[in-house]
Amino acid sequence: MEISVDISLYPLQESYEQPIRAFIDAMEREPDIDVVRNELSTQIHGEYHTVMHLLEREVFLVFDEIPHSVFVFKIVGNNRKGIL
Numbered sequence: 829m830e831i832s833v834d835i836s837l838y839p840l841q842e843s844y845e846q847p848i849r850a851f852i853d854a855m856e857r858e859p860d861i862d863v864v865r866n867e868l869s870t871q872i873h874g875e876y877h878t879v880m881h882l883l884e885r886e887v888f889l890v891f892d893e894i895p896h897s898v899f900v901f902k903i904v905g906n907n908r909k910g911i912l
Contacts, residue, residue: 829876830907833883836869840896847894854886862909869900873909 839847861874
């Protein structure tokens with residue numbers, strides 16, 4: 829099953845840009861998913877288990893480094909890449 833996830837990350841600290849970029853870079857290193865950036869959020873598209881495993885790992889790393897962070901996820905049960 830393919831899914832799409834819209835992600836926003838809010839590290840609650842003054843230097844917030846670097847952790848956001850690092851998180852997106854980690855998403856982009858996964859060859860089996862598609863990543864679409866925009867100014868307010870990032871969308872990832874791919875196979876359910878691949879996407880969820882990646883999110884589990886990377887969200888943990890963010891919380892481990894910056895516990896005062898907020899993630900907002902919207903998950904759609906199909907691949908919506910390129911669909912407005």
